[in-house]
Amino acid sequence: MAGNSSEQINSMPVVRDLAAFDAKSGNALERLVFNHRFALILLCAVLSVFFGYKVATGLQINASFEKMIPQSSPYIRNYVANKGDLKGLGNSLRIVVENTRGDIYDPAYLEALRKINDTVFLMPGVDRPWVKSIWMPAVRWNIVTEKGYAGGPVMPSTYNGSAASIDALRSNIARAGITGSLVANDLKSSMIVVPLLERDAAGQPINYAQLSHLLDDMVRAQQNGNVRIHIVGFAKLIGDLIDGLKQVMTYFGVAAAIALCVIFFYTRCPRSTFLVVACSLVAVLWQLGIVTALGLVIDPYSVLVPFLVFAIGVSHGAQKMNGILQDVGRGTHKYVAARYTFRRLFLAGLTALMADMVGFAVLTIIDIPVIKDLALTASIGVGVLVFTNLLLLPVLLSYFGVSPVAAQRTLIEEADEQRGRSRIARLWSVLDRFTERRWALAAIVVALLLAGAGFAVSERLQIGDLDAGAPELRADSLYNRDNAFINGHYGLSSDMFVVIGKSSLTNCDADHYQMLADVDRLEMALQDVRGVQTTSSAASLTRLITSGAYEGYPKWYTINRTPAILNRSLFQVLLDRPDLISPACNTMPVIAYLTDHKAATLNRVLDAAQRFADSHKNPTHQFLLAAGSAGIDAATNIVVKEANQRMLLLVYAAVILLCLITFRSWRAAVVALVPLVITSVMCEALMVMLGIGVKVATLPVIALGVGIGVDYALYLLSVQLNYQRAGLPLREAYRRAVQFTGKVVALVGVTLAAGVVTWAWSPIKFQADMGILLTFMFVGNMIGALVLIPSLSHFLLRTASARPERAAVRNSIALAAEKSKGV
Template identity: 45%
Template sequence: RNRFAGSVDVVVETSPVDVHMIGFAKVIGDIAQGAGRVLIFFIVAFAITALFLYVYSSSFRLTVTVLACSLVAVIWQLGALSALGFGIDPMGILVPFLVFAIAVSHGVQMITSVRAELIGGAEDALIATRMGCRRLIVPGVVALLSDTVGFMTILLIKIQVIREMAITASLGVATIILTNLVLLPVLVTYLTVTDDYRAKLRARVEMTAGLWRRVARVAERGPATVVVAVALVLLVFGAWKARDIKIGDLHSGVPELRSDSRYNIDTAVITEKFSIGVDILSVIVETKEEGCIDYDVMDTVDRFEWHMRNVPGVQSVIALPGIARILNSGWNEGAPSFRVLPRNQSVLVQSVAYVPTSTGLLNEDCSVMPVMMFTADHKAETIETIVAEVKAFNAEFGREDLQFRLATGNVGVMAATNEAVSAAQFPMLIYVFSAIILLCLIGFRSLRGTLCVVIPLALVSLLAYALMTLLEIGLKVSTLPVVALGVGIGVDYGIYIYSRILNYPGYYRKGRPLHEAYARALTVAGNGVLFTGVTLAVGVCTWIFSPLKFQADMGILLTFMFLVNMLGALFLLPALAAFLLGRQGEETE
């Protein structure tokens, strides 16, 4: 393919003839070429993450330890996939990015917990790690299980490529449980802690303490009211825009590639100048044996062909009755008056006898006659219109011995996929949120605390749909799992922050104001939560520059969800807690 494409490029550059290539082999080659560049994005994301991690940890050894454990998680994930007989397609190739980012973010929470113990007076790394793990084990397990469950719910979608991505992601998070909650703490215990390092950590905490004290004021009733009011406005805006989200593609051209790609430019030229293209929908006409020599059957199919030819979005239609009319005219010296379907069965036999089954217009016994439609594009609106017209025609003219079945061809597959996506979107979110609520109830034993964690997630999910509407990103195979992934990972912020608040009984459970407990929690964990959000965003934001459109869309949406979920955990969670928990802590109910 590369040699052929290169030869064509040479012809284009050295000849006045315009050469445009379309077809399945060409588009698969372009997708594979674009997917190969993902390694560059991984290297860039790794370098940026390493730099941020070093700045945050102030330790080269600690940085290497966290990065090594994160890479081990990715390697184990890829090995497990290979052992189970799975591969990675262009859509799933981004999952290792995600696993690496999740591993680093949870590693940051671990070193944050260890640093807090060192600042608090722990003698060495062993004691600090032991005490830090005790505080982190419950929220860490709940957070990672939430990630896993969020990915596993995607298996409920009856689309194979999405199920494979769910398996890939679930295996990755399962390996993180081992690397971050077992391997990383063991390795950290071997690190040497000097007095200079302790002093550096204390100075870092004191430097940001003022900022976090100001942020903590959102846990007071006055500022909390403003935050909740803003959240309500965003809720209304999100619900308003989310109603307009479309199922399927919203742009012409191959959806996997950008609109300015060579392939999509060639497709636009061919579609504009000819009555063909790359988008085909074939309706399968099922009838009795030898239906192609029955005038009533052929006449109904001919009417269907004419009807669909006049549907907006259909460029041309090819079916057996149309060919039979041309052949009948040919048998009569090409007279235009004979370009009709002959009512006489013997003449009709003569008109279809020379149409071979290799044309794809009939089978051996004439019980199946596909009607091929070339569409102007595969936009969601175009597909919906065509499918609705086919169903309406079948409902009106279909009978026991004649049915118009949907559909084959790439547009037919898209139509079926769009229906599957539409049916799966709401059940998937219900399963994800149900699982997260259950895990939070088990981990925190508090309904009000669970609501504080889950409500910001629901708001961000709604805003993600609104963003898709604003950016004209349709809900399709590549974007449907994004919300589930974002929710499953975004819950980590709330879990870690809420668990930190519970770790200060002197401030929270004995009647002191909630904002004091939150200020103390942020002083220790605020930097970690902020860095976690940035780390996750950096891990996926490089996808935005991918030559593959669906990878860029996933990068935009995941970056948005990671950052906004972080803001929701830092501001909306404590604001809700100010109303739901009140002045005195209510850890259990």
């Protein structure tokens, strides 16, 4: 990767007078950049203004329900193809209005519920015909009398708040059988079910942040000492996540301040520290501007990418600054020092950024649009870093330079380290010992033991959510408290797993007996699965209606074979519960209400439903999986599980190829990759210990950690190999590599970790999880590179051929070493 970097460090002449430097030296790219410095800076300034304007006027933070699900999954395709007949079984809100001082049969409570119901009904994006509550006329009761069926809306048309009308309401609720679904089991609250459209009346995608604020400002604001409101659903969850992002953005400033302090502590040079951080911030500005210009939005997942881009930019900028400090300290003019550093490290930085891009690009194989957007956004950011931190930063440093005092201090510290006079030198001397057989063997054995233990623990790693409620948020968040209240007071949870019964008969007058009989069997099969609270379908309701039509006689509680009787019951189902049968009577969903949406529960229900669907295929009907919130979660888990192993294989294959091209040695590739593999295994073990499952939020972590973490090995090992090939023994080569780039490798690790560790305090749980895991990956890869590279090199790279034509290089290295001792 570094190519001839170590050779050029000492072989490049010290040029104190700019007139003595040949401006035509270097490769074509170097000449193009540095011979047109002002034009480059002007271009960057114009682009910064343009992208800044784009960000200020067009940047959007939103999310889409459709982008959160794997579009090409056969289960999701089944849902999308039939969602017109599955109203309320996809994206919907559940609003519970609680009477804190009585039950729902309080006139004041019912009036408050009516106002809330009307407010919600008129909100943008609401699928109004399918809204359900005790105030909606579509929610009906039915009874069988001696004269036949009788029924009507649950809320009496003559309701006026009087005792008589409330008694009628109480009777209607009992007869409607909605206790546990729309009315709480303790009769102290009731629910408004609000299905949502994909687009509002203007044809625009639903703005979930705006809808969430409307719910807070217009609905939750109506609660008082007598009424308390609880709201759950995808729209409210995303709204809360977007609100949490505003707090997360404050952590960006904290991360920038930490990076500023870390770099300044290392260099003690204010101007170069400021330039490194400024160029990284410019990269973030450009990234956001390009994303906005492409019409993309920032969602709760991709909002973390600017943190990563900033941290990566700072780490690469530190490498450039370190090279210029060393050259200026030797007396080289700042302009020449900038060009020298560009020659040494442009290819190194470009290759490292390519490795970073590999980690991001591999994410595109995950068939979830929100992750693909994250990969695209991150790739744009890394591409921008090539321009801002590899080209613009050296040019700016060629103008502003570095502090002469800081540059001289760098050489003095280097000389002290060589003589063993500094504390850091003692640390480096400890690292040198890992090139010895005893220390190397001990380090490898310890690493293998850790990897073995980590692998054993990682075998318990699960796919999907491991906690109840919304795992994206903290357990004590308002949303999760609302969710816990609803689950505790209602018999039907919001975790619905829906199997779609699909018939080829599109006439309600056709013979649907076989279809309904199989729907009934599927209900019974699902009721036997652990984790299923209850089920609902047209079949069970048909049984009840048929029995009611014959005076409730138990023998009629069945699915009658006579088409005339059966179809009359189906027609009544269509009137009473249009969510359980389509108008053409060809779609009959079976709804299973689950105790939770944990991965184990979803797997049990999915397996049972799939076995039934496979064994009950019929020329006239079939059963398709899956819809409902739990069904979509189950489909997403399948995609995540399939993508997890494939993603790791691809990212490691790409990194292996990159290492082979860079080092041209399979032994060196092994040395570089082993620390990455061990850290990846340990990261999975950490996920198990922290109770974190593999899901949409955590799936990118390992790919990002490998793609970015390989930077350490690329910088350190390439310099070490160049010294070895110049004829130095392993111990000396590693020591010099550490002195030249090892300190910066440690600085990079600290900077990257500092950029993401602040996420651990995010109110958004999955962002906190990502912050903890990425911090572990960055620090683990850094330590692994500093300890395992010399240890593995003792066995695999102990000797490297010293070519005759490099004798001059060895002499120059020795001469430079002698000079440095006299500093």
